[in-house]
Amino acid sequence: xxxxxxxxxxxxxxxxxxxxxxxxxxxxxxxxxxxxxxxxxxxxxxxxxxxxxxxxxxxxxxxxxxxxxxxxxxxxxxxxxxxxxxxxxxxxxxxxxxxxxxxxxxxxxxxxxxxxxxxxxxxxxxxxxxxxxxxxxxxxxxxxxxxxxxxxxxx
Numbered sequence: 001x002x003x004x005x006x007x008x009x010x011x012x013x014x015x016x017x018x019x020x021x022x023x024x025x026x027x028x029x030x031x032x033x034x035x036x037x038x039x040x041x042x043x044x045x046x047x048x049x050x051x052x053x054x055x056x057x058x059x060x061x062x063x064x065x066x067x068x069x070x071x072x073x074x075x076x077x078x079x080x081x082x083x084x085x086x087x088x089x090x091x092x093x094x095x096x097x098x099x100x101x102x103x104x105x106x107x108x109x110x111x112x113x114x115x116x117x118x119x120x121x122x123x124x125x126x127x128x129x130x131x132x133x134x135x136x137x138x139x140x141x142x143x144x145x146x147x148x149x150x151x152x153x154x155x
Contacts, residue, residue, distance in 0.1 A: 004065060006033060007072035023071075034071035036064030066149050070142070077141045081131040088130055092123020097130060101137060 002015040009029035023034045062070065079101065088097035095110025110119040 002035060002064075004036065004068060006031070007069050008033070031072075032075055034068060034075075036067050062146075062149065066153070069149060070145055073145045074138075074142055077145075079134045079137050081134040084130040084134050085127050088123050088127040092126060093117070093120045095119060095123075097123065097126060101133065 002013075002017060002020060004013050004015070005011065006013055006026040006029060008031040009026060011026065011028040013026065015035060019035055021035060023032060025031065026033050084097050084100055087100050091097070093110070093114050095107035098104075098107035098110060110122075113119050
């Protein structure tokens, strides 16, 4: 039996071991949570970097509750490469993909220059670079969250 708190609402959850490592919804607040795997500790480095072929800079040992917190916080900040590419392709003239990546000043420049159609050229180029930018965004924010968790632990 997995005993844990929902990272969103704090309610105590008791879940059968057969669901270890899977995602689902909290029965109280209905927000998405990722259940811890089997065992108390896991090594968390930069899992997202494995897809890019880069080696992790550091590896941390996180408890099940810390892994759950990491997964919950990543769910709220994670960006999708598909959404970013679609925004660049469909609304790139107006900088929608820049706003999605929280680059508000660049997005505003795209809007101001939209009448010149120059942002359209940049948006087409951005479509090819967006997947890598999104991966870097996700890795950076994952590392920031891990650092916060380690700092909260006192380590």
